Amino acid sequence: MSKVRKASEDADFRGPLDVMSAATFVLDGQDVVIGWSPAAQELLGYPPDEVIGRPVGAFLSSVAAPAAEVWPAGLIAAGAGGEPPIVPLPEHDLHLAVHRDGHRLYLVTAVCRLSGEGPAAQVLVAADRERLRDWESRLAMLQGLATQSPLGFAIYDTAFRLVWCNAASEVELGLPLEDVRGRLAEDLYPRGRFVTPGYPETLHEVMRQVIETGEPFLDLHFRGEQPSDPGKVHLWSCSYYRLEDTDGHVFGVCEDAFDISDRYEAQRQVNLLVEAGRRVGSTLDVIVTAEELADVAVPEFADLVQVDLAPAVLEGELPDVTGPEAPELIRASSRSSALLDTSHTPGAPSGATGPVTYPYGSPQHRSLASGGLVLEDDTLVVPLRAGGGALGIVTFVRGPGGGGTGIFGRDAVAVADELVARAAVSIDNARRYTRERSASLALQRQLLPQHLPSNSAVEVAHRYLPTDDLSGVGGDWFDVIPLSGTRVGLVVGDVVGHGLHAAATMGRLRTTVRALAPMDIPPDELLRLLDDLVGQSAQDNADALGTLAGDDDVAAGATCLYAVYDPVSRRCTMARAGHLPPAVVEPGGRVSFPDLPAGPPLGLGGLPFECLDVELPAGSLLALFTDGLVEARDRDIDKGLETLGRVLSEGTDSLEDLCDRVVSELLPGGTTTDDTALLLVRTRELDDRRVAAWHLPAEPVAAGRARELVAGRLTEWGLDELVFTTELIASELVTNAVRHAEGPLHLRLIHDRTLVCEVADAGHTAPHLRHSADDDEGGRGLFIVAQLVVRWGTRYCKEGKAIWTEQSLPPG
Structure with missing residues (x-):
């Protein structure tokens, strides 16, 4: 505080040649000193009795001419030899004098001639040259502040x-000082306000606090219209401090202000780009990304932002919307501030999103036709370009006095171009993701059953939760x-890894199982064939990559459980390859996990797989699942x-409800660290009302x-329409078994969704369908049977084989 006070005391703007502070000599008509002021005695050190009566030329010597006389006391030293020449200040004389203690002084003098009677003819005023230079500098500073400074200075009374x-304020006000002197501050800026948090908003309140407290306000931001430029919002950095006279009386407040609109706008635009980089593209969703762009730009950059995209972008495709014919676009997002009326905005749909077209000649149409930016008045249209094509357009509109200051300057156009370019990258990424996800979902629909076929053997429900949400x-x-025979194959498997690579491997395994299962291969034999396939694929990959087969992830990480359930015998035969056993729930609620031999994971080779045969009461529940359901980082199996x-x-x-309960209990929130598959199966039984079996001699x-x-049983079942064809089928199959196989024979009919006819024998040789020549006496029976049925085939078992056929039931 003492330094501030000292600086204030030194800031004396009275001139060094002022008679109240300068050394003053009174001379008579012969230039003899007849008056000697105290300031003169202080400056030169000589009392009046040593000076009065002497001629002034005796102790003041011009630097330009050597002194003619030297006082005995050494008062004057004329012409110090060897010193550089001294240039006098303009409009003043420069003299050299020696202080009474011996040091030299350069004095600047001014003369005022007197008129009237009396001995006094003139007054000579002298001051130290350096002090005059300081004073001249201060005067130059004040002159510069008043006429040359870009800062606006103004003084207001209490x-x-x-x-x-000053002149800068006059330019800002648009009127000379004479026309605005005496007007109130708030009348000069009627709609302005301070926007610096924590300070008053009005000019008068700020000035009042400065006058009352004496504490200055520095760098307050004032927002308003410049009187000389109405309609355009400016921002000033203002400072206020109290003014006092020499007696300490407060007579007003000084304001200095500097227009920082351009700097503020530039900083705001930089901040806008930074904010856009932080907020735009936070998700891989095209619509959300378009909404984020609009949210960032309104109201900081524009008062209305509309994002229009080609319909193909929403589907993940890359269109090109530019060309002479403006295509129909989709309004992906629209945001407006409260300051802008959007009721007559061209092309705007009734809702936030929807189809939109622009008339010929509109800025949007011209942008689409040219592929470039279009600026028209307060509307700026920028194309969204990415990947070599245009994805759509973005329209920016500024209203008068809004957040965008009403017009788009060169800098604003550059910012809009950069903002849209960044958003285009994010929208294009979202578009690519949409395309890849659509392809992945299409792959999923192909690889996993979306609708399991209904059957009489079991009731099923399932859940699938992939780790890879993308x-x-x-x-x-x-x-x-x-x-065949109304039986059903149940399979669940797990391939190590996630994403498309694991899904593709899974798809090969699932396709293989679906191809092998209808061949009625026992579960252990099916797993052996699957094991050979995986092992061969691993070896092929190893040969191609120059690595060992054992290093292949698929070879070491594919597991499978396969089971076959027969609703007639209620028996379930199952085998597993390194997979978890199923859970079996009896109708009474007792839960067990069958002691099913584990078997090695698929692809290892060399180790056998074993079957387990269990009888399940009707209404039993089977749960087949992968380890992602029961194993987690914080929970063991x-x-x-x-x-x-x-x-x-x-x-x-x-x-279905039970599936939901299992998932919610074991996977809270539906999140999983490993892919999860769950298949719930409730068994059914086909009793004697639907099944007829007989033993026949060979x-x-x-x-x-x-x-x-x-014929008798079909009549009982009300299937008279199928009697003839079924008699023919049964007769032919039995005849073939008698001729080419061994007894005993077993005939079985199953009335299910189709009519199944089976003939079993002890032979292991399957019949083959062939075309008989014209001169063949036989060989046409099986061909005829194949024309009468929907499908037919051979099923092998330990006791032999069974030839089966399926016929469609009559309508109703």
Whole structure:
């Protein structure tokens, strides 16, 4: 505080030649000193009695001419030899004098001649040359502030009326000082306000606090219209400090202001780009990205922003919307500030989003036609370009006095171009993601069953949760495969890894299982064939990459569980390759995990797979799942199996509800660190009302007996329309078994969604369908049978084989 006070005291703007402070000599008509002021004695050190009566030329010598006389006391030293020449200040004389203590002084003098009677003829005023130079510098500074400074300076009295302003303020006000002197500050800037947080908003309140407290306000931001440029909003950096006279009386407040609109606008635009980089593109969604762009730009950059995209962009494709014919676009986003009326905005749809077209000649149409920016009045249209094509356009509109200051200058156009370019990259990324996700979902629909076929053997429900949320696919799979004799194949598998690579491997395995299962291969044999396939694929990859087969992830990480359920015998035969065993829930609620031999994971080779045959009461529940359901980082498999058993034992009438309960209990929030597949199966039984079986001797008469039995049972079932064809089928199959196989023979009819006819024998040789020559006496029976049925095939078992056929049931 003492330094501030000292600086204030030194800031004396009285001139050094002022008679109140300068050394003053009074001379008579012969230039003899007749008066000697105290300031003169202080400056030169001589008392009046040593000076009065002497001629002035005796002690003041011009620097330009050597002194003619030297006082005995050494008062004057004329012409110091060897010193550089001294240039006098303009309009003043420069003299050299020696202080009484011996040091030399350069004095600047001014003379005022007197008129009238009396001895006094003139007054000579002298001051130290350096002090005069300081004073001249201060005068130059004040002159520069008043006429040359780009800062606006104004002085207001205690009633907040304008007293004085410099040239910069006059330019800002658009009027000379004479026309605005005496006007109130708030009348000069009627709609302005301070926007610096924590300070008053009005000019008068700020000035009042400065006058009352004496504390200055520095760098307050004032926002308003410049009187000389109405309609355009400016921003000033203002400072205010109290003014006092020499007696300490407050007579007003000084304001200095500097227009920082351009600097503020530039900084705001930089901040806008930084904010856009932070907020635009936070998701891989085209619509959300367009909305983020509009949210960032309104109201900081424009009062209205509309983002229009080509319809193909929303589908993940790359269009090119430029050309002479403006295409129809989709309004992806529209944001406006409260300051702008958008009721007559060209092309605007009724809602926030929807189709939009622009008339010929509109800025949007011209931008689409040319592929470039179009600026028209307060509207700026910028194309969204990425990947070599135009994705759409962005329209910016500024209203008068809005956040965008009403017009688009060169800098604003550059910012809009950069802003749209950045948004285009994010929208293009979202478009690419949409395309890739669509492809992934299409792959998922192909690889996983979307609708499991209904059948009489089991009731099913399923859930699939991939870890890779981006692609929506993973390495786990499940399937339900209809087999001959109303049986059903149940499969669940797991391929190590996530994403498309694991999904593609899973797809090959699932396709292979679906191809092998209808061949009625036992589960252990099917897994062996699958193991050979995976091992061969791993070896092929190893040969191609020059690595060992054991290093292949698929070879070491693919597991599978395959089961076959027969609703007639209620028996389930299952085998697994390194997979978790299924959970079995009896109708009473007892849960068990069958002691099914584990078997090695697929692809290792060299180790056998074993089957387990269990009988399931009708209404039993089978749960087939992958380890992602029961294993987690904070939970081991045993704990997960225990939880799964508890939930399954509680039971529910709906398998869909039970699936939801299992997932919510074991995977809270639906999140999983590993792909998860769950298949719930409730078994059914086909009893004697739907199944008829007979034993026949391996004799020629067996064919006739088969026709009688078939006709009688079909009549009981109300299937009279199928009697003739079924008699023919049964007779032919039995005849073939008698001729080419071994007894005993077994005939079975199953009335299900189709009519199944089976003939089993002890032979292991399957019949082959062939075309008979014209001179062949036989060989046409199986060909005729194939024309009468929907499908037919051979199923092998330990005791032999069974030839089966399926016929469609009559309507109704």
